[in-house]
Amino acid sequence: MPSFKWKSSRRIAAAAVVGISGGNKGKRGEEKNNNGTIDVSIPLHFRCPISLDLMKDPVILSTGITYDRSSIEEWVDNGNTRCPVTNQVLSSSNCNDLTSNITTRKMIQEWCVANRSYGIERIPTPRNPITSAIAAEMLAEMVLASKMDDFEKCGRLAVKIKDSAKENKRNRSCMVSNGMGCALATAFQILADSASSTSIDLNVMEDILSALPEILPLDKEACSVLASGESLRSLVTILKQGSLAGRFNAVLVLRELTRPEKTSNIVTFVSKTEGLIESIVDLVKNPISPTMTKSTLFTSFFLVEIAASKFAKAGMVDVLINLLVNSDKSTTEKALEVLDGICNCEMGIDLVQSHALAVAVLVKKMFRVSDIATDLVVSVLWKISKTHGSDLERCLSEALRVGAFQKLLLLLQVGCGENTKRKVTELMKILNTHNHNRNFDCMDSVDLRGIKRP
Missing domain, CATH: 1.25.10 (Leucine-rich Repeat Variant)
Structure with a gap:
């Protein structure tokens, strides 16, 4: 493994030496590209050997090589113990003793000022x-x-x-x-x-x-x-x-x-x-940004284990189902995790069963997001199908209508974890029993493209 890192590091250093785009060179490192416009090449000794970008805070490592501070600190934080260029072993004291290369920094700043007409801004003094x-x-x-x-x-x-x-x-x-x-x-x-x-x-x-x-x-x-x-x-x-x-x-x-x-x-x-749970639900209901929504769902996931009924009472079920209609992969997985936690309480199950869109939205998410999302959908469907309620019959009928049985059968064929497999088997038995003496021919077709056996 050290030899591999060494070769990679040598390639990084070599790329820094050769790393100027091709073209017709003019004065002061100017280059004409194929469109006839002028590009300014960064001098080789102003580039960080790791990132190959213009150094903003050049520092000298104990090995004598100059790097951009953020790049060498990230290199060390990632567990690398050798200098990227010289391959010398770095001790913890070497990593902490980074000396600012003031001379190189001033040269870079002067170069930035000289090329200001080309849109290059002067790097600030760190x-x-x-x-x-x-x-x-x-x-x-x-x-x-x-x-x-x-x-x-x-x-x-x-x-x-x-x-x-x-x-x-x-x-x-x-x-x-x-x-x-x-x-x-x-x-x-x-x-x-x-x-x-x-x-x-x-x-x-x-x-x-x-x-x-x-x-x-x-x-x-x-x-x-x-x-x-x-x-x-x-x-x-x-x-x-x-x-x-x-x-x-x-x-x-x-x-x-x-x-x-x-x-x-x-x-x-x-x-x-x-008021805390209600405030969290309101943040998900009225999103400010995708990042904030994900962080709020992350917090909800850890709280729902001991406050499932509070989330259900605060209206989180309706908020999550509406969120699932149109959300990205990460948000969908987090929302399903919270919904699965809410279904650990009786009130949560009743609210999911009575929601007009719940079953259709959940079944639609199977195979379309990720394996994690599919497992969570199965868990939620399994929980609401095993609990008797006034809307249970309607939920089972809706599940059959939108093709849940067909997708569950496909999941068994494709393969899944033992816990999910057990829930799928029980779900299929429940749906098959409910389908007795009923005829549900309007099952949605399933797109098998991209589905692979693990």
């Missing part, structure tokens, strides 16, 4: 990375401002922390290791406690909240602080009344709080917060 001492100082300022109830300063510090964490991974890692997440969580909790008795600008709370997603993952102490009653109620307030960015950050924080590796007590506290 800021120095955050050190542990700087992170500790920012942490102390945040703690002191929180204790002094100086919330305006807390907001300004939070924005500064967010901007620093977004600059590069090193800044973010430094802040995480120094406990910045817990400091921000504590500041948010103090602000939330004060908000219950005094009038506090919601923008200040959003400023503090905006920094938390930049320093994930949060440790257990920070999550415990954010899971306090006042903090969760403030998150609900932001979900309902906050700006678009504030609501998105609130969803990201809730997603972090409800992850499986967090304690079950935290998830329970979150699920029992008044």
Whole structure:
């Protein structure tokens, strides 16, 4: 494996040397392309050997090779332990000791200015990375401002922390290791406690909240602080009344709080917060962006295990089925996972059975999205078919009408997991029994193209 990485690295370095597009060269590295227009070639020593792009923050590795900071940091973060060009082994100290190549950076900036007429913008001078001492100082300022109830300063510090964490991974890692997440969580909790008795600008709370997603993952102490009653109620307030960015950050924080590796007590506290489930359902019902919808569904998936009836009562079933009518693969899978969880409660099953479009939409999704989606559809259909309800007969008839039996039979022939296979077999027996003395000739044909046996 090391030899393979070495060969790949040599090819990367060679491509950097030869990596100028063909054409008729003119002065100052100018080239005429086939359309007669002039392209400007990036000088070879201004290119990062890894990305082959113009370096924005050139740094020198201990091996003496200059790389773009973001590229070499990503190279090391991906588990590579050798220099991409020299193949020398890199120690952890080598990776942390990246020296800014100021000379090369100034040369690149001068080259950008000289070629401004060709639309090349001057690269900005990067800021120095955050050190542990700087992170500790920012942490102390945040703690002191929180204790002094100086919330305006807390907001300004939070924005500064967010901007620093977004600059590069090193800044973010430094802040995480120094406990910045817990400091921000504590500041948010103090602000939330004060908000219950005094009038506090919601923008200040959003400023503090905006920094938390930049320093994930949060440790257990920070999550415990954010899971306090006042903090969760403030998150609900932001979900309902906050700006678009504030609501998105609130969803990201809730997603972090409800992850499986967090304690079950935290998830329970979150699920029992008044108005939180309803706010989540409203975000899915009235989507702001695809990314936010997926994050909200992700959070719902972890909450639905202990709050299925709350989601059902809040109208999530109707929202999910309408969402499934026209959604991409990722959204469809997440929506089906939540719907499957809601069907673990009696109210959820009743709502799915009584929904006019539920069965038709579910059957249509089989084989059209992914194997995961197909398994989830089978699970939902199996749950609603095994539970007696006033609309069960109509659901079974609808399933036969839209070709569910035919698709289930095809799924057995194509192959599926043992758990899904068991549910498919039971479903087919239920549908076959229901079909006794009935005649359903109007089954939809199934498109077999692209379906392969695993």
